[in-house]
Amino acid sequence: MFHNVRAFWNQSFGIPHPSLTENNLPDQTDKVYLITGANTGVGYQLAIILYSRNAKVYIGARSEAKARSAIDSIMQLHPKSTGSLEYLHLDLADLNTIEATAEDFMSRETKLHWLNNNAGVMVPPVGSKGAQGIDLQFQTNILGPFLLTKLLLPILRRTAEAEPKGTVRVSWAGSLAVDVQTVKGGLSWKKDEDGQDTLDDSKGNSLNYGATKAANYFLAHEFGKRFGARDGVLHNSYNPGNLKSDLQRHTEAEWPAWAIWIVHKYMLYPAIFGAYTELYSGLSPDLSIDEQGVYIVPWGRRGGVKPDLVAELGKEGGSAEKIFEWCDRVTKQYA
Template sequence: MLNRNMNQLFPPKPAFTDQNLSDQAERVFIITGGASGIGLELCKILYAANATIYIATRSSEKIATAIKTIKTLHPSSNGQLEPLILDLADLKTIKPAVENFLTKETRLDVLVHNAGVMMPPQGSKTAQGHELQIGTNALGPYLLTRCLGERLQATARLEAMPRGSVRVVWVASMISLGAPKGGVIWDDAKGAPKLSGDSMSDYMQGKVGCIFLADEFARRVEADGIISTSVNPGLVKTELQRHAPAAMRVLMGVVFKGPKYGAYSELFAACSPDVSAEKSGSYIIPWGRFGCIPEDIAEGMKPGSSGEKSLGKKFWDWCERETLSYP
């Protein structure tokens, strides 16, 4: 465990960066939370490589500012930057945003679930009444993926489309630190995750949920050649820590890297040729390497000895039930 943690806390320099990214012309990306932090850095890298990027967030003003910043940095790019207004903490905003996207694009090559929230004020809820972190970091991305599933599959079927080039990236965290045993505390009576009452623990439950969703989605789209991975972007300074206690923010400011490093982790998952179809379901660690999921969490991705559902499948089914009213 110690070696695994040290390997993620002090990773080697990134090997896959903007310097060796191939041209992304004609490829279409959706990046949630792309107006700031890691997402903004990822958008900068992809736009410089001529990609078409939909920056998905709830603030049109922030998207406009991000687009202006990116275009100023890369005036010679042949890429495109487009807004996609949605709020992952409000499920009813997701389908309209997807319908808007589908009227504009016939393909979707990569979906990156970068947006998230961490340690909000106690008792914070989504518009539908779910705990804010699990709702924003897991339920919202699940619904967005479900709504975009057919377009992802259609893109993977395009003539001459390389197998494994269509991808979904689920941003998790360093789950070996802070996650409860097993990753998610499950309430069998309710068939739902059980809140611990501790903000960081519930944050980690949601992030383990992302790993479960990445693994479950990988199984469902294996035949299509779509790759689904989860990513620990690394310890980086972003707006995500804005709700953390002051002392913790000071420590983070000293120890954490700039957001571009986290973007390299996500870039590896989204675009690296090393992430082959056989690697679908993998857990990516900083700054773009294959990592190992802790044993107790990996165990939750396996069916029980008597054939009962895995914890990961239970979490997937819970997400499906909670989002059925927002098809």
């Protein structure tokens, strides 16, 4: 409990100024980035920063109209940029579509310097499911990003061969929920009809959301352990911060007006600050290839998670290993 209170305070109040922003980010000419969910919120703010420094940024989004609108607005903000903005169709809630998305990207590019699994959904209406009938949060926040990342490993590996080790990266979206909104050990498991361990979706929307964020913390470590050192790619995860974004659109429909007022006035920061956290995860020169799975907290600094999650790392049959194997088993038929 002490860790939870400390993590809540440390990641919510008195946060140090960001060390990497649009003001000191070096020129990004010839760099290629893919940001999922970049048509709005934190991802949109991050795309603005990268494009302003002449990067090529792919906007991964389900709605082409919304992505095109975001692209147009970013270009208007920085008309002198020599970078480019590209739309990439991405529906993380439908596993049938992910392979085509990865193939589309790799048909258009020969390199990828940073895959940022930024997109997510938080506590949607009870009973919401993805296209494959799995809990919508599990599909959008865990399974979709897992499959996309696995399919893009070859291009990440090739890019890393020509870049300094650890500068090619994959980042996974965590949350303060990793510390304050998860069961002991981060994930809850049940047996399916074949007797195999399956992520339990019966804990309710709030704990299911926390589970997806803990899963991403574990997946950053597992991808790093299994592929990172071999490929020269750094895998990490982050809590972007408590932010004003579209992510709260479902929760606010359920909360009383006074609670919403308090949260917005005292706890939520502009989305640009979350972009600084993510920018540090993806581009900070302070991070090295040896820091596989490193967890980044607002607004760009190394942090930690509660001890019972750390205990699962490297444990035979622990949740970190189980979540990778569960994702691999569920998504195998779609790759």
